[in-house]
Amino acid sequence: MGGVNNAIRDSVLFTTADSVINWSRRSALWPETFGIACCAIEMIAAGCARYDLDRFGVVFRPSPRQSDVMIIAGTVTRKFAPVVRRLYDQMPEPRWVIAMGTCAISGGVYNTYAVVQGAETFVPVDVHVPGCPPRPEALMHGFLLLQEKIKKSRALAGTPLDRIAVP
């Protein structure tokens, strides 16, 4: 009997579905590979060998269908905003958005008729990374904030499992 108890103690782990699902989601964040303006240069640097975003499980993907994170890195013009929105719509859920740089957050210095005054006006933004441009370390910090946000979210909210009554 002691052997069985030891085997259970050594191999059974109690946790919650939210913890496991959120752990897997935040450990493999796959951003879409696209940049809009100068901020994208710093985003690219963050993904290259010196900063190596892969260490955080952040791996750029070539298709919105394979991505769960959108980094809006650059100035979004009114003409281009519908394209960014379409890319967002093509991503499967759950999905998250990082607004990188002052332009993406508020339009930055481009307070003109041609520039969208903040990505929040056409997609839901989860994390803002300020700067003009933000350094790669700032983007990495943005991903850590996003991971914290995912960790605290309710993964099963709105699903049939969420409606099971717990006695």
Ligand code: SF4
């Ligand atoms: S925030 Fe600065 S670096 Fe980034 S897109 Fe705007 S002008 Fe370029």
